[in-house]
Amino acid sequence: VKRRWSKIGAERGRRALAWLSDTFGRYPYPQLTITHGLLGGGMEYPMLVMNSSPSESLILHEVGHIYFYGILGNNEAKEAWLDEGFTTFQTRWYMENRYGDWGYDREARLKRASWLQKKRPAVTSRERTENFTLMYMNSKYNEPISRWSYKYNDGMSYSMNAYSKGSLLFDMLWYVVGDENFNKICKTWFKRWKFKHVNEARFRSVCEEISGMDLDWFFDQWLHGTPTVHYELGKITKSKTADGSYETNVTIKRADDGIMPVEVQLSLPDGSTQLKRWDGKDTEGIVTFKSAAEPKKIILDPQNAILDRSRIGHGKMKVEFYPEYPRMRYSPLGAYVVTYKPTFWYNDIDGLRTGLRLKGHYRQTREVTAQMWFGAESQKLDGAFEYLSGSGFMQTMNYSLAGGRIEGRSFAKAAMNFTKGKFIFSGVRNRFSLDYTFTKLDDNRYAVSEYDIDGVTATFPNWSEGDVSFIHGRYSVNPRGMHWFSHLSFDISHGNEGLGGDYNFTKLASELKFWKSGTWGGVYLRGYAGAFLDENDGVPLQHAFSAFTSSYHEHFFESRLSRTRGAFFPESHYHKPGGxxxxxxYDQPQLSGDELAAVNIELRKTIKFPVLDKLFIRRFLGSSDLVLFGEAGTLSLMDADNTNKTLADAGLGLYFEKEFRDKWYTLITGTTLNLRLDFPLWVNEPWENPETGEKDDQVKLRYVVSFERAF
Incomplete structure (x- = not known):
């Protein structure tokens, strides 16, 4: 540690001063001290930087602050882009100048990397910043760079505008004014305004003076507006002239409100290129090239310099193929990424199911998933397809289409989702969804579940014959306070023959979850109620309310462990939360009906097991909670008498949660383990043997297994 600070840290500080002096102006102080003074991040003062590590980029950033806000004294609260944005920009400039396009010491990082980290493809530091910034800019949360710091909706918006978008502003300015002018701007800015107060007007004045350009359009747009930029190639015509040369006319279209000069690159067969720039102000423009040979390729914005929200339409899009590695978040700006993964599963009808999954996306949009499976015993080939318009966490609206045949059931689904909330990560979110779903039972051998009842494996049907078509709407909201959280949802489903199904029904359901938690554990409450209002043709079994678990319609779409018998051991008493x-x-699957109301409560306490925690639990199972639970509900059965059952249970459980390190074995295990072992020691209505009428004990050692929280 001492060597890293005294040798490596000091050398990086020396290089930082040399870089800043050459790029902007001579460092004016007699010394610089870099010290290990914080647990995270860094803090700067004239001649003193206190950092949490000797990271090269962190040293560049904090030493840069001695220039940007220290020597060039802006108001950090009013115009954070002039200090945080400028030093973030110059840090990236330095790192790319030293390490190339990666923007970091790629060779050193790979030496420390695990096998999996070396295999996963990666984007450059600049691409990572641009990806996140574009995701923010394309969301409804986008705010202007010039806003006072305290006026941003949340800390994320401040960070995006002060650091990420604020730094990319200087890259785009560089592109607009050119290399020579930008270098002069940096030096003139420092020379003229060092040890003085600076602001937007003074910086803009220097830029316009040096470049000789009117830059009002640039600063007004990027500092005070929230533009998005998108240009596309339009019609391209090529004609051979009388002298044997070629004239190529390229039409460019502006699709968004943001304006940037945009370049077009024409490539010739001999490898040479021609580059022309259009001012981009109109909604459409034409650029004309003359060349000795017929052009081979045309690319819009070849340097990716204008912060265009999408490179689709800029020329032929590359398609890159990779294995589907765990924690793979590879989203290059200029390629559609397709991953592939072999899959294996088992059930009693198909035997071993082998398959292949292909997933494609362009920067978390236009997501396509295609899967195929083959059953060794059934000799059946299944397949499924899904298209999702986008899944970025900042997106407020998306839609999806899906269809296929999986384990004896065919399905089709179309859905729209809308989210409304003021803040990116926190605060109240209102979510609305609307979908149409069709399901059809093709093979009733799959429509059976297995249960372990008093040591004997019994089977019960879980799916009705015929077609089911319905429209489903959902609204959810998450009210919260400083120390408590909640989630409330309402669902309505309506099916009828007019939608293409064999059943007419209307199903209502609502769920409320409330919790207060801390490092010590927490108190968790859940209430659930649902009913069928119109069931003239009977309730499809897969949509009935279950006392123990969620509906089998949900099992089919969400859980391959319980989708078909034999996929998991019935002796495990597997529990999929819901209903x-x-x-x-767990041993009374006949407890399903058309009306249900239930209340669940859990008291959770984070615990450590003496000796076992160090030897086994922490290493393989992770953190652990002790859970005390109690539950009660009333259920209207779907029998001739519409029997009402009042049910209750209580017990204790253990919950383990482990996030695995970035190692090769996560290809098999996945990246996280969630294991729940519950012991419902008491039930008010134990299982009754239908042949002898003998009831099980109310108090008894019972257990269920799950791989997710109960709620």
């Missing part, structure tokens, strides 16, 4: 969620009734 009444009464864990003690």
């Amino acid at each position: 009444g969620n009464l864990r003690g009734f």
Whole structure:
């Protein structure tokens, strides 16, 4: 540690001063001290930098602050882009100048990397910044760079505008004014305004003086507006002239409100290129090239310099293929990425199911998933397809289309989702969704579930014959306070023959979850209620309310462990949360009906097991919680008498949560483990043997297994 600070840190500080002096102006102080003084990040003062590590980029950033806000004294609260944006920009400039396009010491990083980290493709530091910035700019959360710091909606918006978008502003300015002018701007800015107060007007004045350009359009747009930029190639015509040369006319279209001069690059067969720039102000323009040979390729914005929201339409898009590695977040700006992964599963009808999954996306949009499976025993080939318009966490609206045949059931689904909230990561979110779903039972051998009842494996049907078509709407909101959280949802489903199904029904359901938690554990409450209002043709089994678990319609779409019998051991008493969620009734699958109301409560306490925690639990299972739970509900059965059942249980459980390190074995295990072992020791209505009438004990050692929280 001492060597890293005294040798490596000091050398990086020396290089930082040399870089800043050459690029902007001579460092005016007699010394610089870089010290290990913080647990995270860094803090700067004239001649003193206190950092949490000797990271080269961190040293460049904090030493840069001695220039940007220290020597060039802007108001950091009013115009954070002039200090945070400028030093973030100059840090990236230095790192690319020293390490090339990667923007970091790629060779050193790979030496420290695991096998999996070396295999995963990566983007450059600049691409990572641009990706995140464009995601923010294309969302409804985008705010202007010039806003006072305290006026941003949340800390993320401040960070995006002060650091990320604020730094990319200087890259675009460089592109607009050119290399020579930009270098002069940097030096003139420092020379003229060092040890003085600076602001936007003074910086803009220097830029316009040196470049000889009117830059009002640039600063007004990028500092005070929230533009998005998108240009596309339009019609391209090529004609051979009388002298044997070629004239190529390229039409460029502006699709968004943002304006930037945009370049067009024409490539010739001998490898040479021609480059022309259009001012981009009109909605459409034409650039004309003359060349000795017929052009081979035309690319719009070849340097990726204008912060265009999408490179689709800029020329032929590359398609890159990779194995689907865990934690793979590779989203290059100029390629559509396709990953592939072999899959294996088992159930009693198909035997071993082998398959292949292909997933494609362009920067978390235009996501396509195609899957195929083959059953060794059934000799059946299944397949499924899904298209999702986008899945970025800042997106407020998306839609999806899906369809296929999986394990004896065909399905089709179309959905729209809309999210409304003031803040990016926190605060209240209102979510609305609307979807149409069609399902059809093709092979009733798959429509059976297995249960372990008093040591004997029994089977029960879980899916009705015929077609089911319905429209489903959902609204959810998450009210919260400083120390408590909640989630409320309402669902309505309506199916009828006019939608292409064999059943007419209307199903209502609502769920409320409330919790207060801390490092010590927490108190968690859940209430659930649902009913069928119109069931003239009977309730499809897969949509009925269950006392123990979620509906089998949800099992089919969400859980391959319980989709078909034999996929998991019936002796495990597997529990998929949902419905009444009464864990003690795993051995009574007949407890399903058309009306349900239930309440669940959990008291959770984070615990450590003496000795075992160090030897086994922490290493393989992670953190652990002790859970005390109690549940009660009332259920209207779907029998001739519409029997009402009042049910209750109580017990304790253990919950383990582990995030695995970035190692090769996550290809098999996945990146996280969630294991829940619940012991519902008491039930008010234990299982009754239908042949002898003998009831099980109310108090008994019972257990269920799950791989997710109960709620």
